[in-house]
Amino acid sequence: MKKILLVGSGNVATHLAKNIDNKNYCINQVFSRSKENAKKLIEFLGCNWTNNPKKILKSDITIISVNDDSIKNVIKFLPNIPTVHTSGCTGIDILKKFNDYGVLYPLQTFKKNVDMNIKEVPFLIETNSKKFESDLFQLASNLSKIVRVTDSKTRKKIHLAAVFACNFTNHMLVLAKKICDESNNDFSLLLPLIKKTFNQINENPIKLQTGPAFREDLGVIEEHLKIIEDKNLKKIYNFLSQNIIQTKNENI
Amino acid sequence: MKKILLVGSGNVATHLAKNIDNKNYCINQVFSRSKENAKKLIEFLGCNWTNNPKKILKSDITIISVNDDSIKNVIKFLPNIPTVHTSGCTGIDILKKFNDYGVLYPLQTFKKNVDMNIKEVPFLIETNSKKFESDLFQLASNLSKIVRVTDSKTRKKIHLAAVFACNFTNHMLVLAKKICDESNNDFSLLLPLIKKTFNQINENPIKLQTGPAFREDLGVIEEHLKIIEDKNLKKIYNFLSQNIIQTKNENI
Structure with a gap:
């Protein structure tokens, strides 16, 4: 059995750890x-925790799962495994x-408390050598069917x-809900529409x-711009509508 | 049985007609x-077609289902029913x-050739009188469970x-596919991510x-902006990221 040193205890770290142990x-x-952030995870795993580089235990592999900005800062404390x-x-x-060394990237969005079937998550891996590629492939295959x-x-x-397909789509739903909330309408009225949209992926x-933009129905676009009060929302509406028209014309 | 004059033969007209007959x-x-555009629909319905205002048959209700811009143009030809x-x-x-007179608005996106369970589509109705409201409510209830x-x-x-929740989200997927295509990556790798995103609606x-925007991970945002070549895509990425950060800070 290989021992893993896990660096980080956020959303990705938590899901990886729970599925690889x-x-x-x-x-x-x-x-x-x-320790506060890591509390639930270390309780679940029943494993050791430290924030002291001198107390790092001997392991076989390190998985660094922290914000991109923080990777540089942590590697100086880590052993050469x-x-x-x-x-x-x-x-x-x-x-x-x-x-x-290498990369083990799960192509998925994670929230600590939302369950996830990690077997269906594509993992993209990369290594500095063929030898290590084979080890990392094995580790990734232990997590997922798609490597x-x-x-x-x-x-x-x-x-x-992925940012467009997940974060930006979700932000569009955030804005749709905001429009409904501000006009005292029930966001749940939109659920059949949203379900339909994403059942077809x-x-x-x-x-x-x-x-309206795809139909180039300029009257409707103008009408919508009139009823949007927020300056930034207006800018997003306008710019995305123009981009939909442009993309359509490129594809004809 | 009430006779309906249907004006238009596009996506919405087709779905309404097939479900209300x-x-x-x-x-x-x-x-x-x-007639070419209406061909499949009139064959399906086995009903009369005309583009000649003088040949309009006597009916009980008119449903106008044309682009918003065209409504004004067609009403001058229509009988006072x-x-x-x-x-x-x-x-x-x-x-x-x-x-x-009134409005019978199905809150859904329609494509002629994509089947649809209209019973689940919310219909928003409005009329100029209580008397007609009751008639229109009956007609709408004949189509859907949600009126x-x-x-x-x-x-x-x-x-x-709805434009944000459907058209703009779909456009984000169009852009995600474009990024995959241009870098010779398989869009289907993103499907588990998209499914996850929209299973939670x-x-x-x-x-x-x-x-990255939600985490305010500015290094990643900068890295992404570096690899986006298209000027408009860069603008969308930048603007939506800023808006996600702003929306998050409003909600804290």
Whole structure:
């Protein structure tokens, strides 16, 4: 059984740890800033915790799962064992001080308290050597059915696409709810529409586009702009509508 | 059985007609510009078609289901029978030349060839009189389980929210696919992420927001902006990220 040093105790770290602590791998220790944040996770795992670099236990692999900005800061404290980070956007080279290093990126959005079937989450991996690739592939396959080897450039593009497909779509729903709330309308009226929109995701989304901008129904667009009071919301509405029209015309 | 004159043969007209032609109502005639566009629909319904105002048959109700911009143009040809339009964004008053008039707005996105369970689609209705409200409520209830009476101002706000919740979310998926395509990545890798995002829609979307902007991870945002080549895509990325940060700070 391989022992893992887990760095971080946030959303991604928590989901990885809960799913990888099994007969092949065990989380040996969690290294994170505050015990308070890590509390639930270390209770669940029944493992050691430290924020003191001198008290890091001997392990076989380190998984760094902290904000991109913090990776640089933590690596100076870490022992020279095979080490991976879980970021979609940070290159592999940030870890080059280690002999064996790589990336284990789960292409999914995680919230600590929301359950998740990690077997269905695609993992994109990258390593500095073929030898370590095989080890990391094994570790990733222990977590998920879908493992792909991709370089840093490719992973960054997929991560960017994921921001559009997940964070920005969700933000559109946030704005839709805001519009409903501000006009005392029930957001749940929109649920059948939202369900319909996303039940069709196996299709090419450009084929499913509808709405005033796609129809170039300028009267409706003007009417909408009139009733939007918030300056930034108006700017988003206007800019996205223009972009929908432009994208449509590129695809004709 | 009440006879309906249907004006238009587009996406909404087609779905309404196919679902309302039953023992209580029948589509008596389709009035639309081109027979070619209406062909499949009139074959399905087995009903009369015309584009000649002089050949309009006597009916009990007119349903106008054309682009918002075209409503004004068609009403001058129509007989003075109870008349409704199906627009989310056009006010009721556009129909005031009729004695009885109203709005029958299905809050859903329609494509002609994509099947749809119309029973689950919320219909927002509005009329110029209580008497006609009862008739229109009956007609709408014949189509759907969810019928609400709302005024024009409210309907416009819900329609605006629907554009964000459906058209703009779908456009985000279009852009995500574009990023994948341009970097030779498989869009289907993102499907588990998209499914997860939209399986949670019964929750308040603000509670589900994740991503670099929500974490205010400025390093990742900067990295993404570096790899986006398209000027407009860069503008959308930047503006939406700023708006996510701002919305988060308003909600704290």
